[in-house]
Structures are given as structure tokens and as C-alpha cells.
Amino acid sequence: MILNEYKYELGTIERGYNNRSLYINLSDNTIKEKEVTQFMKDKFIGGKGFGLWYLWNAVTPETKWNDPENEIVIAHGPIAGITQYPGSGKSLVVTLSPLTHMPMDSNVGGYFGPYLKFSGFDALELQGKAEKDVIIFIDGNRGIVQIMESDVEEKDSHLLSEILTDRFAKNEEDKKNVSVVSTGSAADNTLIGLLNFSFYDIRRKAVRLKQAGRGGIGTVFRDKKIKALVVRFEGTKGNLNNPADQGKINKAGIKLHREICLLDDKQNRMRKIGTANIIEIMDQYDLLPTHNYKFGSHKDTYKISSDKFQARVTQGLPDGCWYGCSLSCAKAADDFIPETGPYKGQKVIVDGPEYENAAALGSNIGVFDRDAVLELNFYCDTYGIDTISFGTLTAFIMECYENGILDKEKTGGLELYFGNKEAALELIHQMARGEGFGKIAGLGIRRMKKIFIEEYGADADFLNDIGMEQKGLEYSEYLSKESLAQQGGYGLTNKGPQHDEAWLIFMDMVNNQIPTFEDKAEALHYFPMFRTWFGLMGLCKLPWNDIVPEDNKYTDEPAKIPEHVQNYVDLFNGITGKNIDKHELIRQSERVYNFQRIFNIRMGYGKRIHDRTPYRSMGPVTEEEYLSRQERYDNQLKELVGIDPEGMTTKEKIAALRKYREDQYEKLTDAVYQRRGWTMDGVPTIKKLKELDMDIPELIEVVEQHL
Amino acid sequence: MIIVNGKEFPWEEGMTVRRLLELKKYIYPRITVKINGQIVNEEEYDTKVINDGDNVQCIHLMAGG
Numbered sequence: 001m002i003l004n005e006y007k008y009e010l011g012t013i014e015r016g017y018n019n020r021s022l023y024i025n026l027s028d029n030t031i032k033e034k035e036v037t038q039f040m041k042d043k044f045i046g047g048k049g050f051g052l053w054y055l056w057n058a059v060t061p062e063t064k065w066n067d068p069e070n071e072i073v074i075a076h077g078p079i080a081g082i083t084q085y086p087g088s089g090k091s092l093v094v095t096l097s098p099l100t101h102m103p104m105d106s107n108v109g110g111y112f113g114p115y116l117k118f119s120g121f122d123a124l125e126l127q128g129k130a131e132k133d134v135i136i137f138i139d140g141n142r143g144i145v146q147i148m149e150s151d152v153e154e155k156d157s158h159l160l161s162e163i164l165t166d167r168f169a170k171n172e173e174d175k176k177n178v179s180v181v182s183t184g185s186a187a188d189n190t191l192i193g194l195l196n197f198s199f200y201d202i203r204r205k206a207v208r209l210k211q212a213g214r215g216g217i218g219t220v221f222r223d224k225k226i227k228a229l230v231v232r233f234e235g236t237k238g239n240l241n242n243p244a245d246q247g248k249i250n251k252a253g254i255k256l257h258r259e260i261c262l263l264d265d266k267q268n269r270m271r272k273i274g275t276a277n278i279i280e281i282m283d284q285y286d287l288l289p290t291h292n293y294k295f296g297s298h299k300d301t302y303k304i305s306s307d308k309f310q311a312r313v314t315q316g317l318p319d320g321c322w323y324g325c326s327l328s329c330a331k332a333a334d335d336f337i338p339e340t341g342p343y344k345g346q347k348v349i350v351d352g353p354e355y356e357n358a359a360a361l362g363s364n365i366g367v368f369d370r371d372a373v374l375e376l377n378f379y380c381d382t383y384g385i386d387t388i389s390f391g392t393l394t395a396f397i398m399e400c401y402e403n404g405i406l407d408k409e410k411t412g413g414l415e416l417y418f419g420n421k422e423a424a425l426e427l428i429h430q431m432a433r434g435e436g437f438g439k440i441a442g443l444g445i446r447r448m449k450k451i452f453i454e455e456y457g458a459d460a461d462f463l464n465d466i467g468m469e470q471k472g473l474e475y476s477e478y479l480s481k482e483s484l485a486q487q488g489g490y491g492l493t494n495k496g497p498q499h500d501e502a503w504l505i506f507m508d509m510v511n512n513q514i515p516t517f518e519d520k521a522e523a524l525h526y527f528p529m530f531r532t533w534f535g536l537m538g539l540c541k542l543p544w545n546d547i548v549p550e551d552n553k554y555t556d557e558p559a560k561i562p563e564h565v566q567n568y569v570d571l572f573n574g575i576t577g578k579n580i581d582k583h584e585l586i587r588q589s590e591r592v593y594n595f596q597r598i599f600n601i602r603m604g605y606g607k608r609i610h611d612r613t614p615y616r617s618m619g620p621v622t623e624e625e626y627l628s629r630q631e632r633y634d635n636q637l638k639e640l641v642g643i644d645p646e647g648m649t650t651k652e653k654i655a656a657l658r659k660y661r662e663d664q665y666e667k668l669t670d671a672v673y674q675r676r677g678w679t680m681d682g683v684p685t686i687k688k689l690k691e692l693d694m695d696i697p698e699l700i701e702v703v704e705q706h707l
Numbered sequence: 708m709i710i711v712n713g714k715e716f717p718w719e720e721g722m723t724v725r726r727l728l729e730l731k732k733y734i735y736p737r738i739t740v741k742i743n744g745q746i747v748n749e750e751e752y753d754t755k756v757i758n759d760g761d762n763v764q765c766i767h768l769m770a771g772g
């Protein structure tokens with residue numbers, strides 16, 4: 001049954017913009033167009049910038065994630081949709097997160113974003129709540145948007161996306177023109193729901209999924225009773241953006257394709273194995289989280305090393321998640337047969353594995369078993385669960401279980417000790433069914449801590465030390481103990497501890513390139529700003545530095561990959577006809593970054609106190625951890641702290657090291673705030689906003705209350 | 708004694724770049740090695756000898772994740 005239908009004029013994209021967006025309110029089935037103004041383009045550029053701006057206007061400081069006012073905004077960006085430069089098909093999804101109560105943003109592949117753009121819209125805003133499950137369909141060739149009641153029984157993404165691709169495609173040939181956004185049954189029952197964005201893989205003749213994973217966006221999607229979004233667009237071509245200077249774009253693209261072709265096999269093997277190439281590297285450098293981030297390596301890592309996964313992913317098929325991505329890291333294991341759950345015994349495709357999944361679903365929960373990792377990965381995706389949050393919160397539960405904070409009685413019989421893959425799988429199935437201990441686990445670490453403290457009498461200090469969440473979001477999968485800069489890369493972020501703002505571990509801990517607080521603060525300014533830019537444009541981060549020019553090492557600043565930065569400047573200028581340089585690129589990001597910080601402050605967060613991190617991210621919490629790397633820590637006490645560990649008990653040594661490391665983090669915070677132009681409480685100053693041309697009255701009004 | 712990435716590291720007679728990378732367990736595939744500021748090409752890792760007192764940088768190029 002069609003609940004509402006809206007017809008719109010087809011248009012053409014001009015220099016990367018349609019200059020309009022699509023607004024849908026599910027409470028009353030409103031569908032309308034909105035103008036994308038010059039103000040929006042100047043200040044917020046596109047993608048995540050547009051998402052944050054629309055969300056800012058939709059909510060108040062009192063709005064909760066499950067209020068009808070909350071929105072999910074999907075937006076791409078001015079560069080998105082080109083096919084000449086690798087990694088140009090991303091969507092950015094923004095919503096108020098059920099985990100953090102602040103704006104969340106997630107960057108995702110699949111064809112939805114580009115097709116939305118080609119259908120005529122720079123963003124899709126979803127507000128309100130439907131009464132019954134609905135499907136929203138955008139026909140980008142006929143200019144029709146429909147809200148219809150869902151008649152699909154299936155609840156999990158791998159089936160939903162296949163059924164809807166079949167239904168909305170005219171024939172097999174047409175399936176590549178359809179993209180579906182959906183989530184799975186666990187998004188109804190947990191706060192860690194994700195969104196799956198589909199693309200049709202013509203070689204496999206199968207629907208593939210890419211995830212907007214972090215922060216519970218899928219949970220909001222189901223709270224609005226959206227079963228799926230479907231877009232259909234026929235006629236994808238490389239020049240649909242009507243760029244100002246196609247030649248500039250082609251030139252940058254040809255250069256990068258050549259680099260990938262010549263160098264990827266020698267560098268990161270992204271085409272062969274994808275991001276999983278770093279599993280054993282992280283282990284070797286003591287950075288692979290094992291057993292809830294207690295340690296950085298494990299004797300059994302070889303069982304989940306990249307060659308084990310490589311043997312399982314289909315060979316000879318480099319897969320891109322948008323046209324023209326020759327870096328092609330989107331791997332899949334075909335014909336995988338789960339051993340548990342509702343799809344037991346069926347042949348399925350597992351999209352992945354990626355590094356994060358292998359670490360979250362493998363080493364961090366002590367499961368050194370490739371097929372168990374793949375099975376957990378499959379179920380996370382189809383049930384609509386964020387793999388990172390699942391892995392990190394399960395690791396937390398397992399440490400609580402081994403410490404007697406939880407037992408079989410409290411977990412309903414699940415023996416959740418490290419390495420118990422059967423229990424981890426049952427936990428995930430419980431999340432999907434909304435049953436048992438899975439319901440508690442699905443609330444995330446922050447809420448679990450409260451329950452364990454208040455109801456089970458657990459030691460609050462211990463749980464706050466080992467619960468790897470900050471701002472309510474679970475940590476992603478790198479061990480930051482030995483890198484102060486990375487502690488800041490996780491802690492001094494807008495959305496929570498996800499490494500997509502800054503990954504500085506090698507620069508800091510191994511290369512020792514940023515020894516002073518000022519050096520670290522500079523890196524924690526530049527890299528988060530630079531990487532924010534991908535989210536404004538609809539770009540993938542990987543082609544920036546997972547492949548580098550052969551002569552990169554001879555440049556002034558190899559870590560920035562200067563030639564690729566210039567490519568991005570050329571792409572933006574080539575599309576829009578503007579004339580920015582690499583400094584203006586950073587300013588574009590800074591505007592949105594500071595805006596997001598102020599948005600957080602407006603929601604009651606975003607201050608220094610919210611940038612504090614659990615001690616497990618900084619140093620050894622337990623004697624077991626200290627003793628496992630005793631020589632390293634003892635030396636640090638001597639050389640850095642200036643005390644002789646001889647004769648001290650392990651407890652005393654842990655306390656002394658802790659005092660030192662916490663103090664270092666505070667000093668780093670001071671330096672970073674100063675570099676970013678914030679007060680020592682983490683509030684952007686009016687001077688900074690003026691410098692950025694962001695002294696908009698409504699922003700000034702928020703910061704003034706905190707200066 | 709040599710300096711590796713700003714920190715002291717024991718030197719041994721005849722130490723090549725390859726040997727140093729092994730000793731440091733630096734297995735990352737994209738490392739730029741500099742000895743006293745001069746880049747050493749990968750083809751020379753087996754032959755280039757590090758002298759006592761040299762300042763060696765092994766720059767792992769990864770700002771990724």
C-alpha cells in the first residue's frame with residue numbers, strides 16, 4: 001500500500017551539486033524538496049557537513065535519540081559520484097546517537113549515495129516515526145518518491161536487500177541500478193544497530209553490503225519503523241556531476257590508477273586481501289588488542305592472520321564498493337556456511353573480513369579461529385550490529401566474567417570467558433531475538449557498567465578503568481597504551497573513540513617523529529581536520545594513504561602524502577570550478593569540525609570532562625598486565641618518571657606509572673585545545689569562530705554560555 | 708651504540724640495514740630508512756653497513772587505520 005507519493009522534476013547536477021535535498025517526515029508522510037543554499041555550501045560543503053546542519057536545525061538540546069524530531073540524514077558530497085578517481089562513492093550518515101546522545105557520523109560505501117545524487121538530491125533527511133514498517137522508494141529516472149507500507153517478512157539485511165533488489169529492478173541486468181539501505185533484527189533490540197548499504201555485484205550475481213557501523217544509527221532507523229530505503233537509477237556515467245574541468249579530474253585519476261597498478265602488490269596488498277593485511281603487523285608491534293585491550297599481541301594470532309583469511313576470500317576478484325575504485329579492497333568470502341543460528345547450513349556471503357572485524361571478533365575476545373570470526377562477522381552484518389561495538393563490549397563482558405562480576409546465573413547460562421566462541425555466537429543470536437543477557441549486552445558498555453555497579457555491586461573504579469568506551473561509544477581496535485598521541489587520537493574526538501580522526505601510533509610510538517606536546521598537538525590538529533574533509537566530499541580515506549607514490553619518501557612531509565593532497569585539491573577545484581589550496585582545504589574541515597564540537601556542547605557534552613578516557617587506554621590496569629611487560633614499564637619508571645622501581649610492589653609501580661601517564665594526557669589535552677583554538681575547557685573561542693567565518697549568531701549563543 | 712628513531716640501540720660489528728630491521732622486528736612493508744639523514748634504497752638493505760654512532764631513522768609510513 002502506498003502511503004504517499006511525490007513527483008519531482010528531474011534536474012541536472014551542476015558542478016557537483018543538485019542544489020536541493022529531499023525531506024521526508026514519517027509521522028505524517030510529508031515528502032518535500034528543500035533548497036540547498038549558498039550559505040550551506042560555503043559553510044558546510046556537503047556530506048557530513050550537510051547532515052550536521054540539518055540535524056542542528058531539527059533538534060533542540062532536549063531532544064533524545066528516540067524522539068520523532070531526531071533525524072537520520074544521508075548525504076554524499078560534491079565530489080561523490082565521479083568514477084575517475086578511486087574511492088569517490090561514499091555516503092555520510094548523521095543522527096543523534098542512542099549511545100552518545102550527540103551527533104554521530106558514519107562513512108559508508110555502496111551505491112546509495114551516488115544514486116541519490118544522480119536522482120536529484122544532495123541529501124536525504126528522514127524525520128518523524130511511522131506507525132507501521134515502511135519502505136521508502138526513490139525512482140531517480142521517473143522522478144518519483146514513494147512511502148509504502150512494508151509487506152516484507154524477512155528481518156535481516158542479507159535477505160532484505162536481496163528481496164528488495166529483485167523487486168525494484170526491472171530485470172537481472174537492472175539490478176546494478178538498485179541500492180538498498182536496511183538493517184537487521186538486532187537493531188530492534190540493541191542500541192548498537194548499524195545500517196547496511198547495498199551494491200549489486202554483477203560478477204557474483206549477488207547483493208553485497210557495506211556498513212555504516214558506528215553509534216547505533218540502525219537502532220534509530222528501526223525506531224522510525226523504516227524497513228528499508230531503496231533507490232533506483234539507470235544511466236550512471238562518469239560525467240554526471242557536470243564538473244567545471246573534467247580534464248583536471250581525469251589527470252588525477254590516471255595518476256592514481258597507475259600508482260595502484262604498479263605499487264599495491266609491493267605496499268599494502270589492498271587488492272588481494274584488503275585491510276586485513278595489517279593483522280599480523282599490529283600483533284608484531286604489540287598493538288593488536290587481545291583480551292579486552294589487556295595486551296597487544298598473542299601467540300595464536302597466526303591462526304587469524306591475513307593469509308588465513310586470504311585463503312578464504314575469493315581469489316582473482318578485486319572488488320570496489322563504487323565504480324572506478326581500483327584499490328578494490330571490498331573482499332568477500334563466498335559460500336560460507338554458518339554452523340549456528342537461523343542461517344545454519346545455508347551458503348552465504350561474508351563481506352569482509354576487514355582488520356577491525358578480525359581484531360574485534362577475534363583477538364579482542366580471545367577467539368583465534370578464522371571461521372568463528374567470519375561467522376560472527378556475517379551475523380553482525382545481517383542482524384545489523386556494529387562489529388566494533390560488539391567485539392569491544394563482549395571483551396568487556398568476558399573480563400567481568402573472569403573477574404567474578406558476572407557468572408552463569410547472571411548471564412542466563414552463557415559462559416562468557418575469553419575464547420568461548422560458542423558463547424559469543426549465542427550472545428549475538430540473543431541480541432537478534434531480543435532475549436536474555438543479549439538484551440543487556442546490547443545496551444553498550446556505558447549502560448552495562450551502571451547495571452553491574454548498581455545491581456551486581458561491582459567495583460565502579462575497576463569497571464571504569466577496563467570498560468573501553470568514551471562518550472558512550474565503544475573503542476575501535478587499536479591498543480593505544482604506548483602512544484600518547486593516539487590516546488588523544490581516540491579521546492580528543494567529536495564522536496567518540498573511533499580512529500577515523502587520527503591514527504598516529506606509528507608516527508608517535510615507533511618513529512618518534514612527534515616527541516613534544518606541541519608536535520603531538522599539531523598532528524592532532526592537522527590529521528583530524530584533513531580526514532574530516534573526506535566526510536564532506538563523499539570520499540573514502542583509503543586511497544589517500546593505503547597506497548603512496550614511489551617518491552613520497554623524498555617529500556617534506558611523507559606522512560601527509562603531499563601528492564595525494566594535491567590530487568584532492570585538484571578534484572575539488574575540477575568539480576566546483578573554485579580555486580582552493582591545501583590550506584583552504586583544512587579550513588573547510590575546521591569549520592565543520594568546530595561546528596560539531598559546538599553541537600556537542602549544545603547537547604550538554606563536548607567539554608574537557610567528556611574527553612577523559614578509561615585508564616585501560618593509557619596504561620596497565622591490573623598486575624597481570626604490568627607483569628606481562630614488566631621490563632618496559634620498569635624502565636619507563638626509571639627513565640621517564642625518575643623513580644627507582646627496585647623494592648616497590650607491583651601495585652605501587654602501577655600507581656606511580658598511572659599518575660605519570662594521566663598527567664601526560666592532561667598536558668596533551670592542554671596543548672591540543674590550544675592548537676585548535678579552544679579554551680582549556682574545550683570550548684571553541686569566538687576569536688577562532690571569527691577566523692573561520694563561523695561567527696554565526698546561533699553558534700556564538702551556545703559558546704558564550706561556556707566561556 | 709647507535710641511535711634508532713631517537714633512542715639508543717646496541718650496535719654490532721657489520722650490522723646491515725636488514726639486520727637492524729630484523730633485530731627491531733620491524734616487519735611493516737613501508738619503512739623508509741635513513742642513515743644520518745641519507746635515504747637508503749631498499750635494494751641496499753642487505754649490503755649497507757651501519758657504523759657505530761650512526762643516527763638511523765626507520766620511518767614507518769602509516770597514518771592510516
Ligand code: SF4
Nearest residue numbers: 087320321325329540
Ligand atoms: S578503497 Fe575499498 S572501501 Fe574505499 S572505495 Fe575503494 S573499495 Fe571502497
